[in-house]
Structure formats: structure tokens, C-alpha cells
Amino acid sequence: MSQATQATAIPAAKVSSSDIPWNKHVRQKQTVSDWVINIVIATLMVAVILAILYPLWFIIIASISDPKLVATGRVTMFPRGVQMGGYQRIFEDARIWTGYRNTLIYSFVGTALNMAVTLPMAFGLSRREFKPRRVILFLLTFTMFFSGGLIPSYLLFKEVGLLDTMWVFILPSALSVWNLIIARSFFETSIPEDLHDAAQIDGLGYFGYFWRIVLPLSSAIIAVIALYYFVGHWNDYFTGLIYIRTTNKQPLQVVLQSILLSNQSAQNTATFGDTAQQARQVADQIKYGVIIVSTLPLLILYPFLQKYFNKGVMIGAIKG
Structure with a gap:
């Protein structure tokens, strides 16, 4: 066999x-x-x-619950004695709509300018053939740790005519060095260099390569940085408090603070007894309502960007 x-x-x-x-x-x-x-x-x-x-x-x-029940600890898991008095008092104030309008303008215009400055600059600093990139990045990083301070900034804004204008919310914060570093690292590690070689063969310059190839492949990091910028503009309270004097130019955060302070003043000037207790309970309800009013737009916006946000964070975590 x-x-x-x-x-x-x-x-x-x-x-x-x-x-x-x-x-x-x-x-x-x-x-x-x-x-x-x-x-x-x-x-x-x-x-x-x-x-x-x-x-x-x-x-x-x-x-949305009865302030008396909230104050006595009988509201734990579900609303009781539903009433909308807090929101009614908030939205009866005409300043709230002006503040919303101003904050939306500052946030959208500011975020658009941030992206227009950050992404091209990050792309330029990611190119190895750009020799001064390390020096420029060092100078930019230096500003993250050292600044002129509040008084020099105030005098500078006064000299250039930014005080009490909408541009004081937008131009000084046109670039975040931290977001620039994130975008630069993404372009260096996540965009193959072979794409640039192929683009050069097809006759594309740096601008065409950036606009037609790099940006469409960078949707995750664009969404993450845009969200960072938008949240920063939305929560910007200090700028309006220091540099804005006209009431109809105040952002939402400053308007909400003034509403809280006015209700606290009413609470302090109330007479003793049930009136003072009732004023304190209403002030607490308004305080809860102010928190919801200020965060609701971000809570609505985040789910639409969540998948891009998670993807962008994971890319940065894996590739450094």
C-alpha cells in the first residue's frame, strides 16, 4: 500500500x-x-x-414643583404640585430674550471665526516641510501659561475700540491654543501622507488639498472642536461682566445673574414670617429654572454631535 x-x-x-x-x-x-x-x-x-x-x-x-414641597424635602423622584411660576417670572423679564439673542449671535459668529482660524493654522503647523512650525507652536504654547492680566487687557481693548461691542466676545478669543494643538495632532497622525503625494500628482496645491481632502476626512475632530468653542462662548460670563456696560448687549449668563440677584434682594427685603419664607421658596424655584434655561440649548445640541464627539476623543486617545 x-x-x-x-x-x-x-x-x-x-x-x-x-x-x-x-x-x-x-x-x-x-x-x-x-x-x-x-x-x-x-x-x-x-x-x-x-x-x-x-x-x-x-x-x-x-x-416645576411646589416650592413649599421642595423646601420640606417631599420632592425626591417625581414633581409634586406642578406649577410653572418660576419659569413665568423668568420669561416675563424682557431681558431674557435679549440675552438669548446676544448669546446666540456671540456663540455662532464666534465659533465660525474660531474654526476659520484654528483649522487652517493647525494644518499649516502639521506640515513637516514648514520649518518655523516648532518656534511658532512654542510661542503659542507660551501664551497658555502667561498672559498680560486683566488691567492690561482692559486698557488694550479700550485702545482698539472693543469695549462695549459684540466683538469683545469674538476677536480676543479667536484662537484657542489647546484646540489648535488637538487639531494639529489629528492632522499629523490621522491623515495619511500618501494622500498629499497623490494630490500633488493630480495638481492640487496646499489649499486644494486642505479644502477637498483634509476637511472631508476630519468631520470628527471638527465636530469636537466646534462643540468646545460653542460651549465656551455660551458659558462666557466674565467678558460680559467686565467689558460690557450697555444692557441690551449683555449675554444670557449676565442677564440670568441679574435676575437671580434681583430675586435675592426681594427675598432679603421681605417682611418676617410667611412672606419671607414664601419669597425664599420662590427665589429657589427661580434659581432652578435659571439653571435649566441656561443649559437647555446645550443639552439639545449635544446628542446630535455625540457620535462625532466620541469618535474624536477616541482618535486622540489612541494615536496621541
Whole structure:
């Protein structure tokens, strides 16, 4: 019998797909210790989620509940004695709509200018053939740790005519060095250099390569940086407090602060007894309502950018 005949005569061992350790349908048997660890991890995750979400949920239900029930601790999980008096007092103030309008203008115009400055500059600093890039990046990074201070900034803005104008919210913060570094790192590590070589063969210059190839491939980092800039403009309280004197140019955050202060003053000037207690309860309800009014637009905007935000953060975490 030949060797080939002997080889075919020997019965081959039947190997099931379940015996392959890397089969995706095979589930490893979990021991008791594995179950304990999984339960502990799940419990910790649920506890962290509740610790994050419950304060926000309490503010929402407290803003629409009876202030007396909130003050006595009878509002815990669900609203009780629903009333919208706090929101009514907030929106009766005409300044709230002016503040919303101003903040939306400052946020959208400021974010557009931020992106127009940050992305091209980050792309230029990411090109290795650009020799002065390390010196320029060092000078930019230096400004993250050292600044002129409040008084020199105030005098400078006064000299250039930025005081009490909308441009004081936009031009001084046209570039964030931190966001510039993030975008530069993304362009260096996530955009293959072969694309630039192919673009040069096709006759594209740097501007065409940046506009037609780099930007369409950078949607994740663009969304992340735009969100950072927009949130920064939306929460900008200090600029309006220091550099703006005209009431109809104040941002939403300053307007909300003035509403809170006026209600606290009314609470302090109220007479003793039930009137003072009622004024304090209404002031607390207005305080909860102010928190919701100031954060609601961001809560609405974030879900639409969440997938890009997560992707951009993961890209930066993996590739450095």
C-alpha cells in the first residue's frame, strides 16, 4: 500500500467549529469569581450614572414643583404640585430674550471665526516641510501659561475700540491654543501622507488639498472642536461682566445673574414670617429654572454631535 493510500485510509479527526477557540459563537464559561466581578462593575457603573443624572433630574423636577414641597424635602423622584411660576417670572423679564439673542449671535459668529482660524493654522503647523512650525507652536504654547492680566487687557481693548461691542466676545478669543494643538495632532497622525503625494500628482496645491481632502476626512475632530468653542462662548460670563456696560448687549449668563440677584434682594427685603419664607421658596424655584434655561440649548445640541464627539476623543486617545 502506497503512502498516499495509507494517508487516505487513516480516518481524519472530526473538528467541530465550536472547538476553535477564536470562534465568535463560543462563549467562555464564567466562574463564580467572574460573576462577582461583573456584578461589582455593573453596580459601580449604575451608581456613577445615578450620581451624574440625579442632580440634573432633581433640578428639573424642583423647577416645576411646589416650592413649599421642595423646601420640606417631599420632592425626591417625581414633581409634586406642578406649577410653572418660576419659569413665568423668568420669561416675563424682557431681558431674557435679549440675552438669548446676544448669546446666540456671540456663540455662532464666534465659533465660525474660531474654526476659520484654528483649522487652517493647525494644518499649516502639521506640515513637516514648514520649518518655523516648532518656534511658532512654542510661542503659542507660551501664551497658555502667561498672559498680560486683566488691567492690561482692559486698557488694550479700550485702545482698539472693543469695549462695549459684540466683538469683545469674538476677536480676543479667536484662537484657542489647546484646540489648535488637538487639531494639529489629528492632522499629523490621522491623515495619511500618501494622500498629499497623490494630490500633488493630480495638481492640487496646499489649499486644494486642505479644502477637498483634509476637511472631508476630519468631520470628527471638527465636530469636537466646534462643540468646545460653542460651549465656551455660551458659558462666557466674565467678558460680559467686565467689558460690557450697555444692557441690551449683555449675554444670557449676565442677564440670568441679574435676575437671580434681583430675586435675592426681594427675598432679603421681605417682611418676617410667611412672606419671607414664601419669597425664599420662590427665589429657589427661580434659581432652578435659571439653571435649566441656561443649559437647555446645550443639552439639545449635544446628542446630535455625540457620535462625532466620541469618535474624536477616541482618535486622540489612541494615536496621541
